[in-house]
Amino acid sequence: MKTYLLVLGRHPELSRAELRGKVDEIFYDEEKNLLLAENLQFTNPRELPRGEEQLFIDQLGGTIRMAEVVGEYFDKTQLQQVIWKRIAAAEKFKCGFSVFGGGNKLLSDLIFSTKSHFDKIRVENYNQENLSSGQIFQRRILQKGHEFIIWKRGESYLLCETVANQNLRNYELRDRKKDFRDAKMGMLPPKLAQILLNLATQNGSEDLTIVDPFCGSGTVNIEAAIAGFKTLGSDLNERFVEKAGENFQQMAEKFRYENTAGQFRTINANRCLSDVEVSNPVIATEGWLGENFEARPDRETIHKNAGEVLDLWRGVLNHLAEHKVQTIAGCLPAWNRAGSKQTVSEKFLLHAQKLGYKPTLFANGKPTTYYEREDAFVAREVFVLKRIA
Numbered sequence: 001m002k003t004y005l006l007v008l009g010r011h012p013e014l015s016r017a018e019l020r021g022k023v024d025e026i027f028y029d030e031e032k033n034l035l036l037a038e039n040l041q042f043t044n045p046r047e048l049p050r051g052e053e054q055l056f057i058d059q060l061g062g063t064i065r066m067a068e069v070v071g072e073y074f075d076k077t078q079l080q081q082v083i084w085k086r087i088a089a090a091e092k093f094k095c096g097f098s099v100f101g102g103g104n105k106l107l108s109d110l111i112f113s114t115k116s117h118f119d120k121i122r123v124e125n126y127n128q129e130n131l132s133s134g135q136i137f138q139r140r141i142l143q144k145g146h147e148f149i150i151w152k153r154g155e156s157y158l159l160c161e162t163v164a165n166q167n168l169r170n171y172e173l174r175d176r177k178k179d180f181r182d183a184k185m186g187m188l189p190p191k192l193a194q195i196l197l198n199l200a201t202q203n204g205s206e207d208l209t210i211v212d213p214f215c216g217s218g219t220v221n222i223e224a225a226i227a228g229f230k231t232l233g234s235d236l237n238e239r240f241v242e243k244a245g246e247n248f249q250q251m252a253e254k255f256r257y258e259n260t261a262g263q264f265r266t267i268n269a270n271r272c273l274s275d276v277e278v279s280n281p282v283i284a285t286e287g288w289l290g291e292n293f294e295a296r297p298d299r300e301t302i303h304k305n306a307g308e309v310l311d312l313w314r315g316v317l318n319h320l321a322e323h324k325v326q327t328i329a330g331c332l333p334a335w336n337r338a339g340s341k342q343t344v345s346e347k348f349l350l351h352a353q354k355l356g357y358k359p360t361l362f363a364n365g366k367p368t369t370y371y372e373r374e375d376a377f378v379a380r381e382v383f384v385l386k387r388i389a
Ligand SMILES: C[S@@+](CC[C@H](N)C(=O)[O-])C[C@H]1O[C@@H](n2cnc3c(N)ncnc32)[C@H](O)[C@@H]1O
Pocket: 185, 186, 187, 188, 213, 214, 215, 216, 217, 218, 219, 220, 234, 235, 236, 237, 240, 267, 268, 269, 270, 286, 287, 288, 289, 312
């Protein structure tokens, strides 16, 4: 069985959580944000002509890069020999290194000795620094050569060769190149939409419908269709619903899913499943995050927004419980103020529990975790609820 090293993104709790059910985790290094895993569950829901490992990483929002473990060595010379043998065996001319735990000396030694050993190989580490996922993608290093990841732990060198990397062009297409975007509504990054989708569909049946009752421009619906699901998007704002449908069609052409996989309608989230036929609905949504502020809100404004968001979600949860929805993955707003976060999650979870929903805990043992950007007024507090009643 192959063992893989996964390089995780900036939100490790979420990255690890979305991997549940997709891999068996062997070891996670919190400091380096690296995860060793085996037994990867590859799926190809739309029969795409791609390698299994690329398909696997394309379905994840929180994993940046994936490398196959080649072997463990205790001697630097032996490590070098194995690397050189692999370079020599392929007629490719680029190579690069990323070293974790070995310090700059190990990286610069590898760069220097490889350059001296081969005449025709171009070592892509220009500044004696690890390669980034962006550099690997832009310079097509995996197509034209090799990237090796060396993880030094104590006396051991774990050698891995990168087999798949995030496709940044595809993310760009689904994000900045979407026909309709609205800065005031807030921009849900497609990677977070994928994470929510993966959290919502864990251990679910085959025939799920992904429902986003606050669909806005339709980011979650697009990710759902790309992953091979049927999807329903609804929103209170009629114009957004129309634009979500248009975005969905635009991406159907680019990512080759059926436009009929999605349906969109204008309705309050607290009635999102009324008068509509959907099989096995599960919720994946960014939710409503309250007003969109141009300046940091004061305490009263936060208090008012928190009340409104809670009221809305209570109604939505009541409706979803009535429809016996099994899983709800979503975000709540958490306002950054005076060095701390003002949240609504405690009251929200209490209400959910009364209705028979239990939160799935993250690896930190908590029922929620944050997805945030530096200096943002509002963070997203992510939760997953499972119906136990
Ligand atoms: C943060 S935005 C979601 C953006 C979306 N994730 C996207 O990809 O564009 C929140 C959305 O909730 C909608 N909304 C607010 N209150 C609502 C309600 N009571 N019912 C349904 N939608 C609502 C807003 O119109 C807005 O589109």
